[in-house]
Amino acid sequence: MPIAKKSSTAPKSATKSKSNTPRLGLKDVGITAPKAKALHSLIEQVKQVASDLKDDPTKMEILDVARRKIFEERAGSFYVDIAKGLSLLIKPSSRRYPLSDEAAERIEEIVENAGYDAGDFYHESHEIKMDADSIYERLGGDDEYEQFQADLAEFMHNRKLGDCWEMKSSIIQKPDANRHGLPVEVNMEIEKVKPMTIAVEAKRTI
Numbered sequence: 664m665p666i667a668k669k670s671s672t673a674p675k676s677a678t679k680s681k682s683n684t685p686r687l688g689l690k691d692v693g694i695t696a697p698k699a700k701a702l703h704s705l706i707e708q709v710k711q712v713a714s715d716l717k718d719d720p721t722k723m724e725i726l727d728v729a730r731r732k733i734f735e736e737r738a739g740s741f742y743v744d745i746a747k748g749l750s751l752l753i754k755p756s757s758r759r760y761p762l763s764d765e766a767a768e769r770i771e772e773i774v775e776n777a778g779y780d781a782g783d784f785y786h787e788s789h790e791i792k793m794d795a796d797s798i799y800e801r802l803g804g805d806d807e808y809e810q811f812q813a814d815l816a817e818f819m820h821n822r823k824l825g826d827c828w829e830m831k832s833s834i835i836q837k838p839d840a841n842r843h844g845l846p847v848e849v850n851m852e853i854e855k856v857k858p859m860t861i862a863v864e865a866k867r868t869i
Contacts, residue, residue: 722863729753729861734850737843748868756860761788761833769856777849784842788835794827801827 689699716722725743732738733755743751762770767785774781799808801824811822819825836842842850 725751725753725863726858726861729755730854730859731847731851733859734843734847742866750866750868752862752864752866754862754864756862758860759836759838760857760860761835762857766857767834770853773849773852773856774845777846779845779849784837784840784845785834786837788833790833798824798827 689696729741732741740752740754743753745751762785770785771781774784798811802808802811802822842853845853
C-alpha cells in the first residue's frame with residue numbers, strides 16, 4: 664500500500680511584520696553591567712555546550728548502540744553504568760513525528776524492498792486548521808457562523824474563504840504498528856532516514 668503524501672494548502676501571504684520590541688537599558692531594569700555581562704556570557708556558554716553535546720561523537724556512538732538494542736531486544740529505557748555513582752540513562756521517545764515527502768519516499772522504498780507493506784507501519788495523517796475568528800468576522804455574526812459549522816465543505820466552496828483555511832497531510836507511523844515486526848536491519852535503514860528521538864541523561868547517585 665503506497666504511503667505517498669498528497670497535500671493541499673491554501674495560499675498564504677509572505678509579508679512579514681517589522682518587530683516593534685522595545686529596547687531597555689540596564690538602568691531601566693536595575694541590573695549592573697558586570698552582572699548583565701556575566702549572565703550574557705553564561706547564556707552563550709550554555710548555547711555552545713548544547714551545540715557541542717548535540718554532535719558529540721561519543722553520544723552518537725551510544726545512540727547507534729541504543730537503536731540496535733531497541734530493535735534487536737525490543738528494549739525500552741536503560742542505564743549505562745560508567746563508574747560508582749555515575750551512569751547514563753538512555754530514554755527512547757514514543758512520540759511519532761511526521762515525515763517529510765523525501766523521507767516518506769525513502770522509507771517506503773526501504774520497507775517495500777524488504778518485502779513488507781509500508782502501509783502496515785505508516786499512514787497518511789490529515790490535519791485541517793482554520794482561522795475561526797476571521798471567518799466569524801467575515802460572516803458577520805452567529806447565524807452565518809452556525810451555518811458554516813453545519814456544512815463546512817459546502818460553505819467553504821460557496822463563500823470563497825479559501826484563504827482562511829489550511830488542510831495538511833503528512834505521513835506518520837501508525838500508533839498501533841510495532842516496528843519490531845520489521846527486521847532489525849530494515850529498522851536500522853529507516854533510522855538513517857528518520858531516527859527516533861532518544862534522550863541521553865547524566866545520572867549521579869551517592
